[in-house]
Amino acid sequence: MRYGDFTPFDIVLLLQGLGVSLALFVSTTLIGLVIGTIWAVIRFYRVPVLTQIVTFVAELLKNSPVLVQLFLVFFGLPAFFKINVTPTEAAVITLSGNSAAFIYVIAVSAIESVGKDQLEAARVFGLTRWQILRRVIAPQAAAFAIGPLTGLLVNQLQVTSLISVIGVMDLTKVGNILNLRTLKPFIVWTAVGALYYLTAKLVAYAGGRFEKRLRAHTAWRGL
Amino acid sequence: MISVSGVRKSFGAATVLNGVDLEIRQGEVVSVLGSSGSGKSTLIRCINGLEKIDAGKITVDGFDVSKPRELSEARKRSGTVFQLFNLYPHMTAVQNIALAPVEVLKVPRRQAEDEARELLRSVGLSERAEAYPSQLSGGQRQRVGICRALAMKPSYLLLDEVTSALDPEMTSEVLSILAALAKTGTTMVFVTHEIEFARSISTRIAFLDKGQLIADLPTAEFFSDKGMALPRVAQFLSKMRKD
Numbered sequence: 001m002r003y004g005d006f007t008p009f010d011i012v013l014l015l016q017g018l019g020v021s022l023a024l025f026v027s028t029t030l031i032g033l034v035i036g037t038i039w040a041v042i043r044f045y046r047v048p049v050l051t052q053i054v055t056f057v058a059e060l061l062k063n064s065p066v067l068v069q070l071f072l073v074f075f076g077l078p079a080f081f082k083i084n085v086t087p088t089e090a091a092v093i094t095l096s097g098n099s100a101a102f103i104y105v106i107a108v109s110a111i112e113s114v115g116k117d118q119l120e121a122a123r124v125f126g127l128t129r130w131q132i133l134r135r136v137i138a139p140q141a142a143a144f145a146i147g148p149l150t151g152l153l154v155n156q157l158q159v160t161s162l163i164s165v166i167g168v169m170d171l172t173k174v175g176n177i178l179n180l181r182t183l184k185p186f187i188v189w190t191a192v193g194a195l196y197y198l199t200a201k202l203v204a205y206a207g208g209r210f211e212k213r214l215r216a217h218t219a220w221r222g223l
Numbered sequence: 224m225i226s227v228s229g230v231r232k233s234f235g236a237a238t239v240l241n242g243v244d245l246e247i248r249q250g251e252v253v254s255v256l257g258s259s260g261s262g263k264s265t266l267i268r269c270i271n272g273l274e275k276i277d278a279g280k281i282t283v284d285g286f287d288v289s290k291p292r293e294l295s296e297a298r299k300r301s302g303t304v305f306q307l308f309n310l311y312p313h314m315t316a317v318q319n320i321a322l323a324p325v326e327v328l329k330v331p332r333r334q335a336e337d338e339a340r341e342l343l344r345s346v347g348l349s350e351r352a353e354a355y356p357s358q359l360s361g362g363q364r365q366r367v368g369i370c371r372a373l374a375m376k377p378s379y380l381l382l383d384e385v386t387s388a389l390d391p392e393m394t395s396e397v398l399s400i401l402a403a404l405a406k407t408g409t410t411m412v413f414v415t416h417e418i419e420f421a422r423s424i425s426t427r428i429a430f431l432d433k434g435q436l437i438a439d440l441p442t443a444e445f446f447s448d449k450g451m452a453l454p455r456v457a458q459f460l461s462k463m464r465k466d
């Protein structure tokens with residue numbers, strides 16, 4: 001291939017890169033949601049020891065750069081445990097952990113946002129802690145959390161671009177390759193940026209739609 | 224029967240209940256009076272297990288509320304109505320009422336919601352069954368709160384100043400429902416500042432003063448010379464009547 005030429009195939013390449021970024025984003029978000037929520041439930045039940053561990057791990061993940069975490073997983077784990085970690089595995093592990101930590105923080109404040117007086121009502125009517133969590137807290141906490149969560153996910157989508165440095169063929173990595181080949185950085189990075197932008201807008205839009213549904217009961221507030 | 228005996232409760236250094244004895248039998252309407260801070264709310268919260276007592280014993284139909292196993296049985300027998308309604312804001316009136324019957328008593332949802340509608344009808348809220356708490360007036364919310372307690376078919380209703388967050392008009396709509404309940408023989412422990420109303424529906428008056436029950440008399444006696452002979456009661460009544 002000659003320098004300087006875009007080919008129709010580059011579109012496919014970009015879309016493939018976008019596909020990889022999206023797949024990583026969606027899978028690590030789902031894993032992060034599950035883990036972050038479980039951590040928040042552990043804290044809700046004040047499980048001894050586990051609660052402290054969860055808080056500590058979340059603090060570590062929140063307060064260190066994702067790139068450093070990625071290097072630790074990709075280079076550090078193989079060196080220390082003598083195991084093989086593929087770039088994709090490292091990306092999934094790191095991004096899931098990072099999302100989990102931030103989702104945990106959102107989930108904890110969402111749980112705490114639910115008025116104590118209703119919880120007392122649920123208790124005196126004999127609901128178990130689990131029933132209160134599911135029927136009273138969860139729906140309201142979800143409505144509370146969806147806004148911050150959407151903001152977080154838009155950000156996490158951008159964070160996925162970091163994984164290109166360890167060789168995962170995501171959108172940014174594809175952009176890198178195209179840039180080196182064509183030496184037209186302005187066009188390449190504009191196209192890549194636009195794809196991230198559109199995806200982020202889509203995430204924000206979906207979040208907004210979802211929020212409206214979850215907050216149906218507050219639409220009337222003030223009457 | 225709800226039996227409260229020798230109950231003590233402190234918050235830090237402050238003793239709020241200082242040896243309270245009280246028995247409420249089926250069919251009685253016992254109003255608990257007393258000035259602000261005398262421990263009325265705390266007493267209710269000890270009976271429904273929201274506060275742990277430091278000494279003494281509280282049983283509801285024989286179930287000891289300080290034993291976790293028995294507390295759940297005790298709670299099935301008493302229903303609480305709260306001063307600030309404490310409704311679940313994300314649920315409609317019907318859902319608010321049906322929640323505990325479905326989750327705790329395992330009543331099928333359909334049936335629980337039908338019963339909830341029936342209760343709402345009895346308090347004049349048929350049309351508001353699908354409304355969320357934020358769409359209801361204070362008086363309507365409290366009527367939902369009463370239905371929610373009644374839905375558990377409790378042997379006892381515990382009511383803590385259930386009208387004090389309401390304006391006079393709403394207060395009277397809620398009080399008329401309570402008067403109707405009293406007439407049908409519903410057992411109630413009724414904390415209130417509505418002296419005249421307490422007088423009209425209660426079988427007995429219990430008077431708390433600084434965490435001690437200094438009077439526990441049939442209503443007529445409480446409002447006669449016998450009650451007035453107690454300086455704290457006389458003082459309280461004259462002050463309340465002035466307001």
Ligand SMILES: Nc1ncnc2c1ncn2[C@@H]1O[C@H](COP(=O)(O)OP(=O)(O)OP(=O)(O)O)[C@@H](O)[C@H]1O
Binds near residue numbers: 257
């Ligand atoms: N959770 C708590 N922590 C500390 N002090 C408390 C707590 N709950 C109540 N108290 C104190 O206990 C005392 C009795 O409170 P309680 O609410 O039982 O009074 P009350 O008779 O219901 O008063 P009111 O008529 O104003 O409702 C008050 O001095 C109050 O400040």
Ligand SMILES: [Mg+2]
Binds near residue numbers: 263264265383384
């Ligand atoms: Mg009170």
